[in-house]
Amino acid sequence: MFRRKASQRARERATEYATCKDFRQIFSEEMNGLHLLAYLLTADAAKAEQCFVAGLDDSIRGNQVFKQWARAWSKRAIIQNAIKLVKPAVGQPAAIAGMPAWDKTTGNAQANPLVFLVMQWTPFERFVFVMSVLEGYSVRECSSLLGCRDQEVIEAKSEVLQRLANKPSQTDPGYNLGHAAWNGLFAGAQVA
Numbered sequence: 128m129f130r131r132k133a134s135q136r137a138r139e140r141a142t143e144y145a146t147c148k149d150f151r152q153i154f155s156e157e158m159n160g161l162h163l164l165a166y167l168l169t170a171d172a173a174k175a176e177q178c179f180v181a182g183l184d185d186s187i188r189g190n191q192v193f194k195q196w197a198r199a200w201s202k203r204a205i206i207q208n209a210i211k212l213v214k215p216a217v218g219q220p221a222a223i224a225g226m227p228a229w230d231k232t233t234g235n236a237q238a239n240p241l242v243f244l245v246m247q248w249t250p251f252e253r254f255v256f257v258m259s260v261l262e263g264y265s266v267r268e269c270s271s272l273l274g275c276r277d278q279e280v281i282e283a284k285s286e287v288l289q290r291l292a293n294k295p296s297q298t299d300p301g302y303n304l305g306h307a308a309w310n311g312l313f314a315g316a317q318v319a
Contacts, residue, residue: 145197150186153201154179161205163242167257168209170246181208206258210272215250217279248287251275255283 154161161182165175182205186192192200245253254273258264259280264272269280 143193144191145186145194145200147187149194149197150183150201153198154183154186157198157201161201164202164257164262165205165209167242167245167261168206168254169213170250170253174209174212178205178208178212181205202262206262207272210254213250213254215254215273217251217275217283219250221247221249221252244290248290251279252283252287255280256287259284260288 158179162175162179165178165182166172169175169178182201185204185208186197186201189200189204245256248256251273255269258269258272259266266277266280266284270277273280
């Protein structure tokens with residue numbers, strides 16, 4: 128009887144954790160959003176694909192995660208792989224001007240003023256923006272993952288938010304975007 132109860136408890140515990148099938152479903156359902164996350168971080172389609180695949184692999188092979196945490200775990204795996212690949216640091220040069228940006232409707236790199244704006248920032252600024260503003264990581268979490276001081280994260284976050292708040296010209300669609308515009312971009316890509 129004791130063995131039967133222990134076996135039943137083990138089966139119940141196993142159903143609480145995400146399985147390979149659960150992670151495959153998450154990556155399938157949220158493919159565009161997870162690709163967009165990787166693209167915003169890496170600013171490179173090939174590197175974004177690498178992060179996506181490595182994130183899926185890490186999610187499947189990683190530690191046991193409760194099912195409720197599986198979506199957040201998937202995003203974190205992509206972020207961690209992007210950090211390994213890009214190695215963002217204060218003082219790295221910005222992305223190349225004129226780089227094509229992500230189009231949420233097709234999932235391809237097309238001219239999108241919101242993403243185009245982010246692609247102009249330094250890798251460190253992109254990572255801080257995506258992690259702290261879009262994904263809700265704390266300053267402490269960002270600095271820990273990026274291997275920098277809290278103050279560097281605070282300064283980068285302040286700088287990019289200031290850029291978003293300023294409106295240098297009426298003809299530039301990439302400025303003064305506000306949170307609603309970002310939510311619209313990510314709604315189709317399922318990134319929150």
